[in-house]
Amino acid sequence: MFILVNLKTYPCDPVAVAEAVRDVDEKTDARLAVAPQDAHVERVAATGVETWAQHVDPIDHGSNTGHALAESLAEAGAEGTLINHSEKRLKLADIDGSIRAAERAGLETIVCANNPAQIGASAALGPDAVAVEPPELIGTGTPVSQADPDVVEDAVDAADGVDDDVSVLCGAGISTGEDVVSAADLGAEGVLLASGVAKADDPAAALADLVDPL
């Protein structure tokens, strides 16, 4: 299982969380990574943890202001990027452009989507993976893999129907190892989570619990 911890703009210490993720990653067969804010990518990557960007824009070097350039994030140490997160929605043409920008910079891609229909459309654009996240469950602590298993299974079917090389993750409310096991049982190859680690009193303990049953 791939466990991607999105730090969003939570007021946690990104380096401390990154070090905890790195330490847990070294003790489990699961693959763990962290997606910090752009300003923290370089410091987080320096810990040795697999580091992801939260977003890239569909742009190239040039006359662009206030954008996230894929090449710059890759140079800072990012190995992959989220695209179209529920909190950073893009138009279809921009999702396509962001995937192409990420590919140009050598970044792995996960396109997020609200539901199985959007997962199918996203898979058709050829990312490495897609992640289904019902927006109403994000940040609630109610795990999508247990509260809405159909949406995960339908997302897996939707992606497989378009391109079975595209991996499917699920996210929203995931915070325990039991939630991760439920996601795997539904066919997800990974989980995307945030508050369960970034807002935990003890992120290292929360991470240990996430991988314990794997």
Ligand SMILES: O=C[C@H](O)COP(=O)(O)O
């Ligand atoms: O990127 C992560 C997802 O939006 C899930 O967030 P959450 O784990 O706080 O529900």
